[in-house]
Amino acid sequence: MKTVLICDDEPLIRMSLKAMLMDLGFEDVLECGDGKSAVEMAMASFPDMAVLDVAMPIMDGITAAKEIKKKLKIPIMLLTNCYDAQTAKRAAESGIAAFLTKPLREQDLIPAIEIALAHTEQVEDLKEKIEDLKETIENRKVIEKAKGTLMEKQRLSEADAYRAMQKLAMDKRKSLRQVADGILKGC
Structure with a gap:
């Protein structure tokens, strides 16, 4: 069973993303609306991957991703409304697998997921x-x-x-x- 955690403070984005992910074969889609909840949910459910919004209340997506990556070796993709160099730099330093912009299209999501999963596996093999x-x-x-x-x-x-x-x-x-x-x- 493939499980994915999605975290975005906008319910419509979560609903759209959930539908796309289920179409792609993810059987269990966990949802939350803030970074702190994302970390707690990830630690409790051990998803196969996570998709986090960059700008969220309580804890931003990059900080949440860092916390999740401390314990779980899963690919994490970030969603953002607008790209800026500083955010991209923080994301890269955090080991983010992919950076996606909103509005998210399914044809952009598929290759990002495939690359993220493959890249994470390669990195773990190299670490071993x-x-x-x-x-x-x-x-x-x-x-x-x-x-x-x-x-x-x-x-x-x-x-x-x-x-x-x-x-x-x-x-x-x-x-x-x-x-x-x-x-x-x-x-």
């Missing part, structure tokens, strides 16, 4: 790869340090120290990182 690479680098640093410790303490060549660590890992059914941590703790 970065985390994996950071972990790999950290593991290598620890393994190299442990290997150096073995070389020094047992007067082994680099290759022999590495083979000794590999053998220990296989014998104890542990990862090379776990063996390296053990060697370093035993120092």
Whole structure:
């Protein structure tokens, strides 16, 4: 089930947007009229994406988007009556997936949604790869340090120290990182 949160302080805009989104296959459309409610509703219902008006009472759309993005990794699109460079800059810095102007037309909404969903998925994949690479680098640093410790303490060549660590890992059914941590703790 695809769920979308729409937030605009103008009921007619919400009604029109809801109809467009349901035509596009969104089965559950959540609605509210201010940014604070948008944040609360997003945290309670975990929508697949959100469409927020920029200018709303209590909390503007960009601030609400920032709050939502702190907890949820969903694409957020902004709606505005008029474009200005400062608003666009704030939106870009907030990780907004798309910026749409009113009156909103369905032919503008379809590609914006497709691009927003694809872009969000790409960004999340890249973040995962970065985390994996950071972990790999950290593991290598620890393994190299442990290997150096073995070389020094047992007067082994680099290759022999590495083979000794590999053998220990296989014998104890542990990862090379776990063996390296053990060697370093035993120092």
